[in-house]
Amino acid sequence: MSIMMYMLRHMKQSPYSPRPVPNNDMSNVVQRSSSSTDKPISPRMEEFKKKLREKTPIGKLDEITGKHPYQEKEPLQPWPDNKNPHTGEIGGPKGPEPTSL
Numbered sequence: 001m002s003i004m005m006y007m008l009r010h011m012k013q014s015p016y017s018p019r020p021v022p023n024n025d026m027s028n029v030v031q032r033s034s035s036s037t038d039k040p041i042s043p044r045m046e047e048f049k050k051k052l053r054e055k056t057p058i059g060k061l062d063e064i065t066g067k068h069p070y071q072e073k074e075p076l077q078p079w080p081d082n083k084n085p086h087t088g089e090i091g092g093p094k095g096p097e098p099t100s101l
Helices: 003-010 023-038 043-055 058-062
Strands: none
C-alpha cells in the first residue's frame, strides 16, 4: 500500500476511510429477518410449494438401493487375516498384483 493511500484511509474526514456500522442498523437487520418468519405464507407460495412437491420424487430419494451403480459386480474376496499369502503384504490390494498386468 502506498503512503498516500495509508494517509487517506487514516484521515478522519477522508472518503477512503472505513465507516463504522452503527449498532442501531444491525439490530434493525436482525429484527427484519426474524419478523419475516412471523408472516403467514401467501396462497401463491403455498401453490408453488404444492407443485414442487408433486414434481419431486421424494419417495425415490428415500430409497436405499444397496449398491452404487459403479460398484463392481463381482468384488474380490478379502485375503485371510487381511494378509496376502503370496507376498506377505498386510492390508494390500486383493487379487493379482497390479504390476503383473
